[in-house]
Structures are given as C-alpha cells and as structure tokens.
Amino acid sequence: MPFFKPFALERYFAKHEFSARYLLSSSDCESMTTRELLALEDGAAERFLDQRLGYTETRGDPGLRAALAGTYESLGPESIIVHAGAEEAILDFCLACLSPGDRVVVNFPCYQSLSEIPRAVGCAVEPWPLREEGEGASRRWAFDVEGLSRLLGPKTRAVFLNAPHNPTGALPTREEFDAIVALCREAGALLFSDEVYRLLEHNPSRRLPAACDVYEDAVSLGVLSKNAGLAGLRIGWLATRRADVLDAIASVKDYGTICSSAPSEFLAGVAVRRLPELVARSRSLIDANLALVEAFLARRPGFVSWTRPEGGSIGLPRLGPASGFADSDELARRLVAESGVMLLPGSLYSYDPLSFRLGYGRANLPEALATLEAWLDGRTR
Ligand SMILES: Cc1ncc(COP(=O)(O)O)c(C=O)c1O
Structure with a gap:
C-alpha cells in the first residue's frame, strides 16, 4: 500500500500542463525571466553570478530569512524556516508535528x-466544509465557525485553514478569522494557516493578518509561486513563534532537501525585497482578467455561474442546467481535446462534479477565454 494516494490534481496537470495550448486553471500568477527579476534590484545580476553553489543553511539563507521576517508584524528571522516550495513545507510540518491518532x-x-498528508501520517481527518451564503452580489463562500466548533475536541491536534482558499477563492471576514483563532486557542490546537494566496485579496481592505502574528500556536505558510509569480524558484517558508515546532521541522528537512537551492534563495531574496512590485504586477493582471471572466459569465448565465472569489487567482464556477454537459469531467475532457484549453474538473477535489477550477492570474487569459467561448459557440451552432 503506497504511503500517499495519488495527488489527483498534480497527475492531471502532469498529463496536460506542457501540452495543452492554454491553461485556464493555473493557480500561479504570470511568471518572468531570471533577467527580468534581477533587473529589479541594482547590482543583483552581477552578484548572482558570484553566488556560491555550496550547501546553504537548513533553515534558509540568513539574508532571505531576514527579508521574509520583514513581511510579518512581530517575527524575526529565527521564526522562519525556508523550504522547497510550499509543498515541501506542508509535508515537513505534518511529519514533524502530527502523530497517528491525532485528529485534524x-x-x-x-x-x-x-x-x-495528515491522513497518510495516520491522523483522523475531519473535513470542514465551506458554505455558500447570501444572494446576488452578497453571495460568498463563508467559513462556518459554528461547524468548526462542533468539530474541535480534546484530541484535535491541528486545524488546517487555507485563505484565500484554493479552489474557491474564499476569504474569511475578520470576524470569522478571529473566531477561528479563538476556537483553536480554546482547543489547544495548532493552526496551520496556508497563506500562499495572501496579498492577492481582491479588496485589499479585506486582508487578514498572518496567523503567526496573532496566534502563538499558529504556523503560517508562504510561497513565492502565487502572488509573486515565481513558482519555478521552489521557495516557500513556514513562520511561527513556536521554537519547538521549528526545531522539529528542521529535523525532518534533514531527511528531505537538507537545504534549499542556493541560486533560488538568492533570487528569492531579490523577490522578497521587491515583493510590493511583484504583487502589484500580479494584482493588476488579476483585476483585468477578473473583469473578462465576469463578462463571460454574464454572457452565459445558463452555461455557468460562480460564487465570486474574494481573493487569490482561482475560483470555482459551476455548470448550469443549460450547459449541455453531464458534468465538468466531460467538459474538461472534450475542451482540451478539441480546443487545447485545459480546465480542472471539480472531481479532482472529490467535490461537486459540476464545478471546475478557473485560474485568472495568467497573461494569456484573454486568448484562453476567447478560445473557450469560440469552442462553445461552435458546438451550439
Ligand atoms: C493552497 C495551496 N497550498 C500549497 C500549494 C503548493 O505550492 P507550491 O506548488 O508553490 O509548492 C498550492 C499550490 O497550488 C496551493 O494551492
């Protein structure tokens, strides 16, 4: 029996990501070249060529950790551990902090x-469903605080919160967020806060604090893949005030990558020092693309609708009664084969088979959406 069940979404991407003409489900924002990134900081290109290629510190290059710490309100570099993307960080956190029999x-x-990963470690995993609430313009994905309070118990080791959320783009209100933190504190549970889409709130006034800044037992997860558009760097990190948690995670990292890639850490340092510019670039693409997506949805109300995402670069539309497709698997299968546009069906999340993930952080979204629409028109003609 393999340790992990296959990662459905990654297997699907592996099949189509480098062959489909258009990816209309990507969660990362548009990327850039190494040259473009280095041009953001005076002298960086020259210094990059002199970057030594030996091992780096297990917890991450001190300069990079200092830059990352500067993105939090209350943390220093000693509270950060760098990883190979967010993915390795999730794995190391789970291996370090969860035990068989724990409830999460x-x-x-x-x-x-x-x-x-918690399931593979032997934890009892309790799903905490998001809820669509409200009508019309006030319809949103809500974080069900009462539901969470019913799930928490003395054996709850950790709550995994992802906000802005993959795949819905849900973002808790400040009241929901504070209530989640209070419930974790009361239950003595760690809060693993996956914040990889943070800084991409569609209304910046809705931005929440990083969980590690407001809760002593929170571990915040960050990465440069999404808001900075630098997924190929494979640089993510965990931030927490819990020194014991960081020690345990560092011990696990010794059995994985040992340390992060030295060139990637250098480039990540430039990116973190220039984060506001990189995020502004991603956000302006998102704003422009969202307007196109909304116009597309408005033109085809019988085909598809969505509960509007409030943050991040993805959302979860749902096929309507007049879509002409049995489910989003059929749509995605035929769409990619006949027009080269890739969509992710909701079944990959073991979720609503009519739903599919739509990504709007890439520069070629206008062409991808136009190709989808031309294909739909061709079918109905
Ligand atoms: C919620 C969430 N967490 C973690 C990750 C992993 O990020 P990365 O691929 O940069 O390691 C992703 C990637 O899509 C994600 O959506």
Whole structure:
C-alpha cells in the first residue's frame, strides 16, 4: 500500500500542463525571466553570478530569512524556516508535528496535500466544509465557525485553514478569522494557516493578518509561486513563534532537501525585497482578467455561474442546467481535446462534479477565454 494516494490534481496537470495550448486553471500568477527579476534590484545580476553553489543553511539563507521576517508584524528571522516550495513545507510540518491518532480539521474542498498528508501520517481527518451564503452580489463562500466548533475536541491536534482558499477563492471576514483563532486557542490546537494566496485579496481592505502574528500556536505558510509569480524558484517558508515546532521541522528537512537551492534563495531574496512590485504586477493582471471572466459569465448565465472569489487567482464556477454537459469531467475532457484549453474538473477535489477550477492570474487569459467561448459557440451552432 503506497504511503500517499495519488495527488489527483498534480497527475492531471502532469498529463496536460506542457501540452495543452492554454491553461485556464493555473493557480500561479504570470511568471518572468531570471533577467527580468534581477533587473529589479541594482547590482543583483552581477552578484548572482558570484553566488556560491555550496550547501546553504537548513533553515534558509540568513539574508532571505531576514527579508521574509520583514513581511510579518512581530517575527524575526529565527521564526522562519525556508523550504522547497510550499509543498515541501506542508509535508515537513505534518511529519514533524502530527502523530497517528491525532485528529485534524481541514477546509473542504482543499488542496489535496492538506488532507492527504495528515491522513497518510495516520491522523483522523475531519473535513470542514465551506458554505455558500447570501444572494446576488452578497453571495460568498463563508467559513462556518459554528461547524468548526462542533468539530474541535480534546484530541484535535491541528486545524488546517487555507485563505484565500484554493479552489474557491474564499476569504474569511475578520470576524470569522478571529473566531477561528479563538476556537483553536480554546482547543489547544495548532493552526496551520496556508497563506500562499495572501496579498492577492481582491479588496485589499479585506486582508487578514498572518496567523503567526496573532496566534502563538499558529504556523503560517508562504510561497513565492502565487502572488509573486515565481513558482519555478521552489521557495516557500513556514513562520511561527513556536521554537519547538521549528526545531522539529528542521529535523525532518534533514531527511528531505537538507537545504534549499542556493541560486533560488538568492533570487528569492531579490523577490522578497521587491515583493510590493511583484504583487502589484500580479494584482493588476488579476483585476483585468477578473473583469473578462465576469463578462463571460454574464454572457452565459445558463452555461455557468460562480460564487465570486474574494481573493487569490482561482475560483470555482459551476455548470448550469443549460450547459449541455453531464458534468465538468466531460467538459474538461472534450475542451482540451478539441480546443487545447485545459480546465480542472471539480472531481479532482472529490467535490461537486459540476464545478471546475478557473485560474485568472495568467497573461494569456484573454486568448484562453476567447478560445473557450469560440469552442462553445461552435458546438451550439
Ligand atoms: C493552497 C495551496 N497550498 C500549497 C500549494 C503548493 O505550492 P507550491 O506548488 O508553490 O509548492 C498550492 C499550490 O497550488 C496551493 O494551492
């Protein structure tokens, strides 16, 4: 019996990511070249060529950790551990901090690692469903605080919160967020806060604090893949005030990558020092693309609708009664084969088979959406 069940979304991407003409489900924002990144900081290109290629510190290059610490309100570099992307960080956290028999509560639907790795470790994983609430313009994905309070108990070791959320784009209100933190504190549970889409709130006034800044037992997860558009760097990190948690995670990292890639850490340092510019670039793409997506949805109300995402670079539309497809698996299968546009069906999240993930952080979204629409028109003609 393999330790992990296959990662459905990653297997699907592996099949189509480098062959489909258009990816209309990507969760990362548009990337850039090494040259473009280095040009953001005076002298960086020259210094990069002199970067030594030996091992780096297990917890991450001190300069990079200092830059990362500067993105939090109350943490110093000693509270950060760098990883190879967010993915390795989730794995190391789970291996270091969870034990067989622990109960963990996880947003549902969710990015599969957040439930599958705890399950593989031997935890009892309790899904905590998001709820669509309200009508018309006030319809949103709500974080069900009462539901969470019913799931928490003395054996709850950790709550996995992902906000802004993959795949819905849900974002808790400040009241929901504070209530989640208070419930974790009361239950004595760690809060693993996957914040990889943070800084991409569609209304910046809705931005929440990093969990590690407001809760002493929180571990915040960050990465440069999404808001900075630098997924190929494979640089993510965990931030927490819990020194014992960091020690345990560092011990696990010794059996994985040992340390992060030295060139990536250098480039990540430039990116973190220039984060506001990189995030502004991603956000302006998101704003422009969202307007196109909304116009598309408005033109085809019988085909599809969504509960509007409030943050991040993805959302979860749902096929309507007049879509002409049995489910989003059929849509995705035919769409990619006949027009080269890739969509992710909701079944990959073991979720609503009519739903599919739509990504709007890439520069070629206008062409991808136009190709989808031309294909739909061709079918109905
Ligand atoms: C919620 C969430 N967490 C973690 C990750 C992993 O990020 P990375 O691929 O940069 O390691 C992703 C990637 O899509 C994600 O959506």
